[in-house]
């Protein structure tokens with residue numbers, strides 16, 4: 001078993017890595033008889049809830065919501081608040097998120113607000129949640145006006161990254177996480193790209209461990225997202241516009257981010273930030289991993305979505321660009337140059 005400790009502003013917490021280690025949840029999280037409620041979704045619960053309840057020793061309760069982004073809502077939170085209050089959960093009790101990024105974001109937000117804050121632990125079960133969303137304390141829900149518009153920064157008390165969970169993931173969900181994995185390779189450590197290309201399944205635990213190590217470093221340097229943490233948005237500005245234009249149905253988050261990363265690589269080259277050839281390298285890596293690099297939208301359509309969304313018509317937007325594979329930088333660009341540079345990448 002491996003371990004990393006994340007030093008957040010208010011306290012530090014451990015992140016444990018290993019295959020099958022979720023069975024040791026009680027000792028790893030040093031749970032000492034406090035009441036626990038496992039929060040999970042309707043896909044994950046039938047696969048793993050009984051095992052985790054048994055590992056917690058029988059005294060734990062659970063709350064299961066329907067799987068899917070529609071459940072990342074204030075309504076789901078209200079259901080959980082009522083359940084916790086009815087079962088007399090106090091500030092010294094704890095919640096455990098057992099699921100993907102949606103479950104983690106909801107559980108974190110409920111924990112940060114129920115009784116003005118109770119502890120929560122995380123058992124991420126998707127690749128995306130293991131390498132990204134379960135670490136760093138960003139949590140929240142969607143409202144009809146937009147995604148992630150309500151939320152807070154609230155760190156977990158411990159995270160168990162058990163790669164055994166990944167075996168039951170659907171191909172599409174695995175690829176979504178893979179896009180975020182490769183993002184770390186592009187922005188921070190080229191070795192991740194090499195590991196992924198030379199044998200994804202053999203190298204998966206090393207890849208996950210390295211990605212979490214990077215996320216830890218970035219979060220420790222910028223816990224509240226005012227500087228360095230922005231580099232984690234590589235590919236996301238264009239990616240979010242692709243998701244939105246596709247009505248959140250046509251392209252999954254990972255597919256949209258993958259296309260967004262290819263476009264941002266082209267931008268990096270055209271803006272003179274990276275040497276010629278970077279775009280080709282980035283596209284080559286994404287394609288070898290079965291990730292998409294193009295979509296049917298025009299650059300002008302995407303750019304209107306981005307610039308209208310951000311309410312900065314006429315102004316400049318900070319884009320995460322690459323100097324090379326493994327090195328990211330943030331650079332302000334206006335709409336015209338982004339449109340000119342991205343044209344041809346889509």
Ligand SMILES: NC(=O)c1ccc[n+]([C@@H]2O[C@H](COP(=O)([O-])OP(=O)(O)OC[C@H]3O[C@@H](n4cnc5c(N)ncnc54)[C@H](O)[C@@H]3O)[C@@H](O)[C@H]2O)c1
Pocket residue numbers: 041042043044047067068069072099100101102103105125126127128129132133134135136137138139148165166167168169170173176
């Ligand atoms: N908080 C953050 O820092 C952060 C970062 C990135 C993304 N996010 C959020 O994360 C969410 C996406 O996360 P996600 O991709 O994990 O989505 P998800 O939680 O919906 O999981 C994807 C699908 O896989 C299923 N699933 C989960 N684990 C499984 C397993 N082990 N076996 C079989 N099926 C399993 C789920 O039921 C779901 O159908 C988005 O809402 C996004 O906004 C948050």
Ligand SMILES: [Zn+2]
Pocket residue numbers: 180236253257
């Ligand atoms: Zn993402």
